[in-house]
Amino acid sequence: MADEVKLYAAAVSPFVFRVKIALNIKGIKYENLEQDLSNKSAELLKYNPVYMKVPVLVHNGNAILESLVIVEYIDDAWKGVSILPHDPYEKAVARFWAKFIDDTCIPALLKTFGRNGNKKSDKEACDQLQILENELKVKGTKFFGGDNINLVDIAADFIAYWVGIIQEATGKTLVTKDKFPTLMVWADYFINLEVINQVLPPREHLLAFFKA
Amino acid sequence: MADEVKLYAAAVSPFVFRVKIALNIKGIKYENLEQDLSNKSAELLKYNPVYMKVPVLVHNGNAILESLVIVEYIDDAWKGVSILPHDPYEKAVARFWAKFIDDTCIPALLKTFGRNGNKKSDKEACDQLQILENELKVKGTKFFGGDNINLVDIAADFIAYWVGIIQEATGKTLVTKDKFPTLMVWADYFINLEVINQVLPPREHLLAFFKA
Numbered sequence: 001m002a003d004e005v006k007l008y009a010a011a012v013s014p015f016v017f018r019v020k021i022a023l024n025i026k027g028i029k030y031e032n033l034e035q036d037l038s039n040k041s042a043e044l045l046k047y048n049p050v051y052m053k054v055p056v057l058v059h060n061g062n063a064i065l066e067s068l069v070i071v072e073y074i075d076d077a078w079k080g081v082s083i084l085p086h087d088p089y090e091k092a093v094a095r096f097w098a099k100f101i102d103d104t105c106i107p108a109l110l111k112t113f114g115r116n117g118n119k120k121s122d123k124e125a126c127d128q129l130q131i132l133e134n135e136l137k138v139k140g141t142k143f144f145g146g147d148n149i150n151l152v153d154i155a156a157d158f159i160a161y162w163v164g165i166i167q168e169a170t171g172k173t174l175v176t177k178d179k180f181p182t183l184m185v186w187a188d189y190f191i192n193l194e195v196i197n198q199v200l201p202p203r204e205h206l207l208a209f210f211k212a
Numbered sequence: 213m214a215d216e217v218k219l220y221a222a223a224v225s226p227f228v229f230r231v232k233i234a235l236n237i238k239g240i241k242y243e244n245l246e247q248d249l250s251n252k253s254a255e256l257l258k259y260n261p262v263y264m265k266v267p268v269l270v271h272n273g274n275a276i277l278e279s280l281v282i283v284e285y286i287d288d289a290w291k292g293v294s295i296l297p298h299d300p301y302e303k304a305v306a307r308f309w310a311k312f313i314d315d316t317c318i319p320a321l322l323k324t325f326g327r328n329g330n331k332k333s334d335k336e337a338c339d340q341l342q343i344l345e346n347e348l349k350v351k352g353t354k355f356f357g358g359d360n361i362n363l364v365d366i367a368a369d370f371i372a373y374w375v376g377i378i379q380e381a382t383g384k385t386l387v388t389k390d391k392f393p394t395l396m397v398w399a400d401y402f403i404n405l406e407v408i409n410q411v412l413p414p415r416e417h418l419l420a421f422f423k424a
Contacts (some may be wrong), residue, residue: 050312050343062301069307076300088288089274095281100262133263 005030008044008056009171010037011201012209014158015067016055020199021154022074025081068098071154084151097135097144098155104128106158112174113166122174129159129180137182142189153190165203169210215386217242218339220256220268222249223413224421226268226370227279232411233366234286237293268301283366296363309347310367316340318370324386325378334386341371349394354401365402372399381422388398 007023007030009016024031033046035054047063048055057064058075064073075083085091105128112121136144144152153160159175164187168171177184190196219235219242221228224371235242239402247256247266259275269276269285276285288296297303317340324333348356365372371387376399379385389396402408 051423059301064301064304065308066311069311072307073300073304076303088285089271089276091288092276092281093286095284096277099278099281 003028003095004060006033006058007031008033008035008041008047008054008058010035012206013054014162017157017161017199017201018067018154019055019057019070019074019195021157022071022083025083026078026196027075027080028074028078068102068151068155071151081148083154085145094145094151095189097132097152101132101152101155101159105132105156109158109163113163113170113172117172123190126174126179129175132156132159133180133183136186143186149190149193149196153186157190157196159183160190161200162206165206166168166210169207216270218244218245218270219243220247220253220259220266220270222247222266224418225266226374229369229373229411229413230366231267231269231280231282233285233369233408234283236407237295237412238286238290239292240286240290243294267390280314280363280367283363293360295366297357306357306363309344309364311365313344313364313371317344317368319376321370321375325375325382325384329384333364338386338391341387341395343393344368344371345395355398361402361405361408365398369402369408371395372402373412374418377418378422381419 005023005028007016007019009032011034022034033041033043035041036052040052044054044056045052047058048065051065055067055070057070059073059077064070071083075154084094105125106130108125110120111117112125139146141147143149144156163175175184191200217240219228221232221244223246245253245255247253249266250263252264256266256268256395257264259270260277263277267279267282269282271285271289276282281296296306317337320333320337323329324337351358353359355361356368356412375387379387387395403412
């Protein structure tokens with residue numbers, strides 16, 4: 001039986017995009033089911049009654065939820081290029097940084113680019129990004145994964161692509177090459193990789209969304 | 213070379229306890245380094261400069277951080293009884309619920325048992341626990357892991373043991389057998405398992421801590 005793979009998606013979501021990267025790395029064909037987030041489909045609510053949000057991956061009828069859990073599932077369930085390191089310690093390090101990005105960096109960035117962003121939240125977001133900047137600088141590699149991207153690079157897609165567009169949309173510039181030279185070089189490498197580039201949502205589309 | 217395993221710990225922490233359960237399941241000998249959380253050791257700060265918190269597991273000089281990441285590391289790095297399911301889908305389901313407990317249930321419980329707890333936060337905490345109650349009821353198994361505990365049961369140690377003690381310490385009773393019959397039967401099974409019982413911090417110790 002051929003695999004049936006469906007992705008409940010929203011083109012503007014960096015969390016959905018993580019899953020699209022993982023699917024593209026593994027060369028998996030899937031049906032993309034774009035969701036209207038203001039009017040969620042009965043199927044999305046059925047598959048994700050707890051959070052009612054995208055992404056949801058449905059593989060042969062089994063629903064998998066939460067973007068990083070889905071990325072690890074894709075790595076487990078399909079052969080091909082690995083997304084997580086094989087070594088248990090390296091794997092734990094990757095999971096730690098991916099969790100750091102989700103729990104700390106992204107909330108700080110969303111807060112400071114939101115309506116109530118202020119100098120204090122600007123500093124908080126920059127402090128968190130500085131930790132990532134230092135980590136990559138100390139590693140001295142092209143990607144968080146080394147020569148190739150891994151879970152951490154994928155988790156950081158919001159920083160690589162979304163933040164620059166949100167800065168353009170809001171006119172607020174916080175994340176620059178001066179302040180975060182290592183991260184900004186990394187972002188450039190990342191978004192220009194073929195495996196990323198092929199699935200990136202168009203810049204104009206995101207810009208219009210964040211301006212609205 | 214024999215394994216050198218050190219755990220930077222605090223006896224009152226349900227997050228540290230997760231790691232102690234995993235170490236006990238695998239039968240791993242380790243050095244317990246109890247930390248004074250009001251006066252953190254230079255070693256703890258060296259190993260966990262980002263969050264400066266316990267637990268930290270140091271295995272042959274490698275520091276692993278974040279309780280659920282550590283539990284997965286222990287499962288990866290040592291043979292013996294498995295903590296996570298082998299099937300990729302079952303594994304993803306376990307990770308989803310463990311993350312739900314960390315991101316949603318525990319913050320809601322801590323909030324409502326804290327100084328600013330009110331009727332609204334009580335309802336929020338109960339709503340989240342109800343989702344867990346329903347999940348276990350629908351599964352119809354003794355543990356979230358089935359006949360044996362897995363990552364989800366370990367993640368829920370706070371609900372199984374800490375919540376009852378906090379209720380006694382604060383005089384505020386929210387989580388009862390009437391409201392959450394399935395969860396309360398599960399909690400009883402869980403804390404009476406030998407592998408759990410052997411490492412549980414004494415009830416009186418926790419009670420005194422939360423009263424203070």
